[in-house]
Amino acid sequence: MMELSGVGKRFADGTEALADVNLKLAARDFLVLLGPSGCGKSTLLRLMAGLDRPSAGRLRWSGLPPSAGEIGYVFQDPTLMPWASAWRNVALPLRLRGTPDARARAAEALALVGLAECAEALPRTLSGGMRMRVSIARALVTRPRLLLMDEPFAALDEFTRHRLQDECLALTDRLACTTVFVTHSLYEAAYLASRVLLMAPRPGRIVAELPGTLPDLRSRTGRAFNARVAALSAAVQDLHVPA
Amino acid sequence: MTVWPRGSTLAGIVSFCAALGLWQAVVALAHVPPYLVPSPVEVAAAFAADAPGLLGALLATLSVTVTALLLATLCGTLLAALMSASRWATAALAPWTVILQVTPVVAVAPLIIVWVGDPFAAMVVCATVVAFFPVFSNTASGLAATPPELLDLFRLNGATRLQEVFLVRLPAAIPYFLAGLRVSGGLALVGAVVAEFVTGSGGIASGLAFRILEAGYRLQTARMFAALALLSAAGLAINLALGWLSRLMLRRYG
Ligand SMILES: Nc1ncnc2c1ncn2[C@@H]1O[C@H](COP(=O)(O)OP(=O)(O)O)[C@@H](O)[C@H]1O
Ligand SMILES: [Mg+2]
Numbered sequence: 001m002m003e004l005s006g007v008g009k010r011f012a013d014g015t016e017a018l019a020d021v022n023l024k025l026a027a028r029d030f031l032v033l034l035g036p037s038g039c040g041k042s043t044l045l046r047l048m049a050g051l052d053r054p055s056a057g058r059l060r061w062s063g064l065p066p067s068a069g070e071i072g073y074v075f076q077d078p079t080l081m082p083w084a085s086a087w088r089n090v091a092l093p094l095r096l097r098g099t100p101d102a103r104a105r106a107a108e109a110l111a112l113v114g115l116a117e118c119a120e121a122l123p124r125t126l127s128g129g130m131r132m133r134v135s136i137a138r139a140l141v142t143r144p145r146l147l148l149m150d151e152p153f154a155a156l157d158e159f160t161r162h163r164l165q166d167e168c169l170a171l172t173d174r175l176a177c178t179t180v181f182v183t184h185s186l187y188e189a190a191y192l193a194s195r196v197l198l199m200a201p202r203p204g205r206i207v208a209e210l211p212g213t214l215p216d217l218r219s220r221t222g223r224a225f226n227a228r229v230a231a232l233s234a235a236v237q238d239l240h241v242p243a
Numbered sequence: 244m245t246v247w248p249r250g251s252t253l254a255g256i257v258s259f260c261a262a263l264g265l266w267q268a269v270v271a272l273a274h275v276p277p278y279l280v281p282s283p284v285e286v287a288a289a290f291a292a293d294a295p296g297l298l299g300a301l302l303a304t305l306s307v308t309v310t311a312l313l314l315a316t317l318c319g320t321l322l323a324a325l326m327s328a329s330r331w332a333t334a335a336l337a338p339w340t341v342i343l344q345v346t347p348v349v350a351v352a353p354l355i356i357v358w359v360g361d362p363f364a365a366m367v368v369c370a371t372v373v374a375f376f377p378v379f380s381n382t383a384s385g386l387a388a389t390p391p392e393l394l395d396l397f398r399l400n401g402a403t404r405l406q407e408v409f410l411v412r413l414p415a416a417i418p419y420f421l422a423g424l425r426v427s428g429g430l431a432l433v434g435a436v437v438a439e440f441v442t443g444s445g446g447i448a449s450g451l452a453f454r455i456l457e458a459g460y461r462l463q464t465a466r467m468f469a470a471l472a473l474l475s476a477a478g479l480a481i482n483l484a485l486g487w488l489s490r491l492m493l494r495r496y497g
Contacts, residue, residue: 051395068401079392083414083495096400096410122495142400 001027001146001178002048006057008203009043017043019203021057025178030169032193032212033182034232040204041182045148048180049073066146069097072139072177074149078131080123080138086110087119090137097142109137112171129160136168140175147177151184162220165192173215186236190228191220198232200239208235281465286472289465297454297466301473304435304450307363308481311370312431316424318371319379323416327386328408340379348372349434352441366438366450373434374427381423385416418496421489428481436474451477 002025009018018040025031025048033041046052047059049071080089091106099105110116113133123131132152139147149168153161169192172179183189189196193212200207210231219225263283269275270282277285290297322340326333352369359365389412397407439452451470458466 046395049395049399051398068399071399073396073399075392075395077390077392079390079396081393081411081414083417092396092410093400096397096402096406124496138396 001025001029001062003060003062004047004057005060007044007047007054007059008056009040009047009052010055016203018047018054019205021204021206023197023206025180027178028176028194030172030179030181030192030194030212030215032189032196033180033199034184034186034189034196035199035204036184036201038204039199039201041184041199042150043204044199045073045150045180045182048146049148066144069093069142070145072142072144072147074132074135074139074147074152076151076154078123078128078135080131080134082123085120085122086115086126086134089123089134090141092138093142099142105141106137109141110134112140113137113167129156129164132156132164133167136164136171140171140177143175145178147172147179149179149181151182153188154183154185161188168192169215169218186229186232187220190225190232191218196232198235198239207239210235278462278464281468285465286468289463290469290472293466297451297469297473300449300451300454300470301477304432304439304452304474305477307366307370307435307438307450308431308477310367311374311434312424312428312481314367314371315374315427315431316378319375319423319427320382320420323379323382323386324408324413326383327412328404340376340383344376344380348376349437352437356438356441362442366435366442369438369441370431370434373437374431377426377430378420378423381426382416382420385419386412388419389415418489418493421485421492425482425485425489428485429478432474432478432481 004021004023007018007021008016010016021044023031033044035041043052047054050066080086081092084092087103087106087110090109091102094102094105107116107119110119113136115130115133115137118126118130118134123134126134136152139149152168153164156164165188171177181192183192189212191213194215195212196210197206198208198210199205210228213224213228217224267282267284270280281289322336326336351372355369355372356362356365359368386408393411393415394407397411402410435450436452439450440456443453443456451474454470455467458464458470
């Protein structure tokens with residue numbers, strides 16, 4: 001679907017956020033970018049979204065490059081518009097593109113994340129987990145080909161996080177989305193990923209690719225899961241990330 | 244304070260009354276001449292002696308103040324929106340806003356009065372210039388402080404610059420705008436008073452500041468105090484009204 005070859009990003013202040021990143025993203029991948037803070041995960045995601053340009057290398061799409069709305073983006077904070085109700089927040093991408101039936105389609109997307117009842121609620125009346133669901137509904141309302149998620153569940157409690165992880169998997173499965181998911185949690189990577197790319201900082205780069213799981217075999221317990229966590233831990237240990 | 248609003252209101256009233264009582268007592272016991280410091284009772288009597296005249300003057304000052312505040316709000320918001328919508332506008336206007344900020348604008352008042360013939364219009368222009376900056380600069384910083392992720396979302400969906408300004412930057416700037424509006428409200432009154440002082444002429448509708456000047460020449464100190472008290476009350480009312488407006492508008496924001 002997308003191929004990055006020799007991609008680097010140096011910011012105006014001289015920070016080398018990414019160097020020589022090579023990766024191939026295939027349709028239906030659930031690719032997890034795993035790495036410590038500051039290793040360039042967000043920068044890489046922004047390059048993939050076209051929100052920033054690489055300063056070296058190139059980014060190629062097989063087939064047509066995505067047009068407006070064909071990429072869904074979920075940020076670490078829900079970043080809803082506090083003055084607008086849940087459905088208006090979800091309908092925003094449709095409204096910006098002048099799509100008809102925005103209200104009905106927003107309601108549909110809210111139903112997908114289990115918030116059909118909350119269409120009229122203001123963000124401040126919703127819990128953290130519910131706000132994140134609204135944010136996911138907003139990313140999915142345009143039925144994007146590619147879903148980019150930047151540490152979406154990092155700020156949630158463990159109970160809510162597990163539920164949202166499962167909902168997220170069910171949704172990307174159902175909508176046949178290709179997903180790139182950023183996290184710094186080994187467990188999250190071991191549970192969600194079909195592929196894991198391990199990253200290291202200074203300069204930000206990909207240091208290893210580790211296998212993930214098959215969709216049907218996903219589990220948070222059992223030998224296979226424990227083995228993946230152990231493999232990730234070992235790979236992280238080899239990184240010698242300076243504190 | 245937030246826990247005991249009734250108690251704090253009560254405490255405010257008690258301290259105000261106590262201050263009035265103390266003032267009355269000191270003036271009476273120390274035999275301060277009324278042309279220096281009149282007692283509260285004498286001030287009240289001076290007000291009662293010409294209530295329609297003073298209230299009419301209050302109305303004149305308030306009409307200048309309110310007109311100027313509306314104008315300052317309109318110009319400030321439009322200019323801030325223009326600067327946020329176009330980099331060229333920002334580059335062209337930025338030096339002027341800095342000049343406006345660093346110049347003590349009340350000093351421009353005499354010039355405005357020379358330029359603008361009609362006294363009411365001259366006073367409104369003067370008060371507008373004084374009230375303009377806070378509402379403008381607050382709105383401008385509000386427009387610039389929109390969460391960058393929201394702006395990214397707009398770009399991802401191919402939004403136009405106008406959509407960006409109207410759908411996200413302006414609504415996100417409302418809390419900033421309201422804080423600026425409250426400061427500008429107070430300044431509009433200051434501007435109106437300065438304008439009256441500078442004009443210094445009693446027109447058909449001369450305001451409270453002119454009444455203060457006039458009473459000063461005649462050494463009617465109690466009347467000066469009465470006019471001053473009305474001005475404070477007007478300032479307080481403007482502040483409370485704008486506070487109420489912001490609470491009303493920010494209810495959704497949480
Ligand atoms: N706009 C920017 N300008 C300058 N440096 C930046 C910018 N964005 C990110 N960086 C730097 O690039 C590096 C990678 O940042 P980021 O991609 O946010 O890492 P991560 O998401 O993995 O925590 C960090 O050192 C960060 O300080
Ligand atoms: Mg990040």
